[in-house]
Amino acid sequence: MMNEDQVNAIIQTWRDTQEEDLKPEDYKQFQNLGSTCLSECDSEQLLKFIQDEKNQGIVKSMGCVLLAPLVKEVIKKDKSLDHCQAAITHLTKTCRPNELLCSLHELIEDTDPGAISETILTLLPHLQTVLLRLDEKKAACVGMALSAVHKQLSRLPVPYTQKQEDADAYGLCRCCTALAVFTKPFIEEVKRKDANGVCNTEDEELKTELLKFCMRSLREPLLEAELHKDRQSPLWLFAVEIMVTLPAIKESLSGLLFFSSLRRSTVMNNSQSKESRACLAYLLFVQLITIDSFPAVFSPVFVLQCNMEYINQLLSSKKESHLLKGLELFAKSLECVQDNSLPVNLLELKSFYSVPQNLRQLLTDCPIHHLRESGLQVFQLFINKLDAEAKHKFFRCMLKTSNHTGVESYIIKNIRNQIEFSMKPENTNKWFMGMELLSLLGLVLRLPQGTATDLLNSMDKIMESLNLLRYMLIRDKELRNNANVWEELCKIKDEYLKMLRVCISISRAYYSAELKALKEDQKLKAKEARDAARSTRLIKSITVKHENVSNMSPEVQHQVLQSALVTFDLMESLIVRIEEITDEKLSKST
């Protein structure tokens, strides 16, 4: 420890030394003196020193080393806040910008994970001060700063409920707000230069860096956040800032969203950039941010086509925040299209194949109930927008690829509705009334596993297919118009029902046997229990009657078996009804 005189002596030496003669030890010592000041709660003295006219030489040469201890002090948020801030401000105005940037960058990179938001919030205003002092290479430095800050920012968890946002426990919202403030002067500069028509390469570079910043922010944190126009949260306001920045740097939204595949730069072409643009599409079309300055000339089908890429990106994710946005964007894009208008050749586009497949997977696998609900609504909306031929192709595709009885039964219901719709003379079409209908029915009225079909597993589909059959037989008048169709239909029906009956009787026999065995087993167990209660033997014998010992209690097993038998009864009664109708119609016509 040095005493005051020694310190004054060293300071005097430094005052008299030329910068090029200063050694690393000097820098280290200077930093130590500064740190000591702060640790002894004497930030005021340090500030005085830094502001002292006589010390400007020292400050200019070695001032940067004081940044780290000062910033640390500010983050701690002790009483010395004001002095430290003033000291940092002075440094940022006095020292060389390049050196300052170096030190500040180091501080960002070394951010303590427990103090990320505090560090960012402390550093951003000072970073801005330094960057605004730069004459050349400003763009590159701004870019580096934004990139470094964003790297730290993306470590913070994104609040997802209003409560979480209000609490802002990890400071993400405050950081985003601060970032928006940070970028403002640079955006203004670019705008000003554009307005005066004096943009040079440096300015173009700055625009590029700002664009990168916007794209990064769209992906993280905005894509994760819950953004709603009714709730103007800090993250919402941040989103608005981004949307407004883009046209300010002369990036048209239609260019970014619709025509970016034509673009040169690496900014645009990867799945990260797709996520950014997906978020952009969501903010524009669903949350309607800056929609009033978006050209109102594009055809709704074209908009849907372009958005499908982004919808696909979002629906391929497993994150709730992504899926929700994907579903909303899909619904919104579909709503602008007329019903029954999307042509079949659209389905040949990759995204038009992938999106429904992703949606189907969501419906069958996603554990989140409200997503499945919304998903089903959008699924139906999509179907409604397809024209007859496209519906036909889509139904065939789903029946062939979904492998899920619930989805299949839903499609069959749709087929029924389409047939009904097509029966009206103004809607007649060959896809649901003519020979083409048969290719669809062939997929509906069949049991690909034959007699090995698990009826219970396929129950939904089978019941729905029987309902469809019943419907067609009742409304046979219109369908009989094409004799070939009707003949084929009857053939398909007969084969299907024949096979189905066989399956039912096999299944029923099996389950009845199981039920009987269960009852026998129960009787036996009861008898053993009574015997054991009576006897005084200490050894108990446990008899296991069947090989497969189920986890279910006998009562539950009984229930399951009973309900299986009831299901078979249901199916059979529907078949009987169908045959009744067939006979009725036959007798009517003869």
Added chain:
Amino acid sequence: MAAEPTREWSEEQLKSDDLPKKDVIKFIQDNAAHSFLNEHKLLGNIKNVAKTAKKEQLIIAYNELFQSKRFKGTEPVEDVTEKVKAVKIDEKPKEVKTEVVDEGPPKYTKSVLKKGDKTNFPKKGETVSCWYTGTLEDGTVFDTNIPAAARKKKQTKPLSFKVGLGRVIRGWDEALLTMSKGEMARLEIEAEWAYGKKGLPESKIPPNAKLIFEVELVSVD
């Protein structure tokens, strides 16, 4: 069905050297069914057929035509083959536009405000750039890409897109193909060729709205 064609020439006239082969070929091509022409090897360019067919063959064919009465339109296959000939096989489209089914009258009107160069007309698939202002029938401006301050027009880019591919509302696609570079026109587009029954509520376009655009075609790719 059209009335049966009448014999133009007598036997004598046919055999005469004054009657060129080309005329006979043309007559038969104009009046015979496709399959008849095919059988008698009379399909294709008249000049080429004239090179390969002898006068005698043509006279025989001519007479057979009237004997068999296999005139155009007498075979049901006729219609299909005609249509098949007319259809161009497009390669798998990356562009998908909604099918143009009806051939009714155009659902827009155009009044030229400023003449273009009348030379550079955009073709389907070419990139066009436009300044435009869109208003509703009541005069509300719902969209424009012309900046308010005239000096700002230098830094703003006109709207660019590929025309004729269904990327924009149909009224625009159809109208722009009739405009030449530099032309400024006023388009009145009926809802059906604009945003139809749905409209575009967030852009202030109500359902079934007729749209009026002032469009200036700045450049053609």
